[in-house]
Amino acid sequence: MTCQECELALGLEQSDARLDEHLRECTECRELSIELRANAEAFASMATDKFAPVRVPVGRPVLSAAFAAAAAILLAIFAAFHFREQKLPPVHYTLGPMTLEIPQPPPPAPKRVRATQPLMVKMLTDDPNVVIYWQIDAEQEGQQEGMER
Amino acid sequence: MTNEAAAEELTLAIVSRTGPRDRDFDRLMRAHERMVVNTAYRLLGRIEDARDAAQEVFLRLLKNLDQIEGDPKPWLYRVTVNVCNDHYRRRLPVREPDARRADPSPDASIILELEDRKRLLMRGLETLAPRERTAIVLRDIEGLSTRETAAILGIEEVSVRSLISIARVKLAKFVRDNK
Numbered sequence: 596m597t598c599q600e601c602e603l604a605l606g607l608e609q610s611d612a613r614l615d616e617h618l619r620e621c622t623e624c625r626e627l628s629i630e631l632r633a634n635a636e637a638f639a640s641m642a643t644d645k646f647a648p649v650r651v652p653v654g655r656p657v658l659s660a661a662f663a664a665a666a667a668i669l670l671a672i673f674a675a676f677h678f679r680e681q682k683l684p685p686v687h688y689t690l691g692p693m694t695l696e697i698p699q700p701p702p703p704a705p706k707r708v709r710a711t712q713p714l715m716v717k718m719l720t721d722d723p724n725v726v727i728y729w730q731i732d733a734e735q736e737g738q739q740e741g742m743e744r
Numbered sequence: 745m746t747n748e749a750a751a752e753e754l755t756l757a758i759v760s761r762t763g764p765r766d767r768d769f770d771r772l773m774r775a776h777e778r779m780v781v782n783t784a785y786r787l788l789g790r791i792e793d794a795r796d797a798a799q800e801v802f803l804r805l806l807k808n809l810d811q812i813e814g815d816p817k818p819w820l821y822r823v824t825v826n827v828c829n830d831h832y833r834r835r836l837p838v839r840e841p842d843a844r845r846a847d848p849s850p851d852a853s854i855i856l857e858l859e860d861r862k863r864l865l866m867r868g869l870e871t872l873a874p875r876e877r878t879a880i881v882l883r884d885i886e887g888l889s890t891r892e893t894a895a896i897l898g899i900e901e902v903s904v905r906s907l908i909s910i911a912r913v914k915l916a917k918f919v920r921d922n923k
Binding site: 636 | 786917
């Protein structure tokens, strides 16, 4: 048996007289055989290794979901109140006879009434039959009106 | 799908579930959790990655619960292997395992020797081809039969035997050369 055949047989965990004979003669293959047996024990040990279980977050998400649901409800209530306050009153449309309104001019401002009488100035002349009267109206301020008699 | 997205989707799915279907899922998950995590760990070499992979596997289980009939083990192994293969392709290099603890007692030395070998084997698994690694994990660590391993890998039994034989010898040489 060659070393290559021996390795193949060892890898397949076979056992026969030819293999045993080769192992007695070949130190390298014997050492390999020892390593293979030790590895098999280590593999068996690996199978029973304990690991912390994968934490599937069941409790926390449920709690989070409860919080999320509560938050959603609160938000909905807040939104309902908020939009109700801002809601405009309903508009009702009624159709009636159409009227045309013409805007009226503003009423005239009342005339100012002078409380005092027009100023009358009497001027005597040399002729006793001639007298000059000056009447000064407030609205015609600056104008002079002469009357001769 | 990213790990975060998978975890979030799993969370959402679990939050929304009720009824007997979900009790089935809980039962299946409890029964096969160790198997999935262990297999993923051996295939990926890092427990954090194994947990992420396990979450992905259970998410797929939840989605496909109605389609799985009979024993879910083969389905779970197959999905675990697929998820780990995807994960393996895109992950960062594995860190070196922790250094050994100093403990002089005889029992502890035996345990330490075993733990050292397991660490070496974990490193050795990294050096194997993906199919060889998967075959070794399923056959030698998980204890599946050659037929079951072949079904999961989708190859012939004779191919599994060949993969296993080659992988065992490679690992033995790796350990011998790295002790």
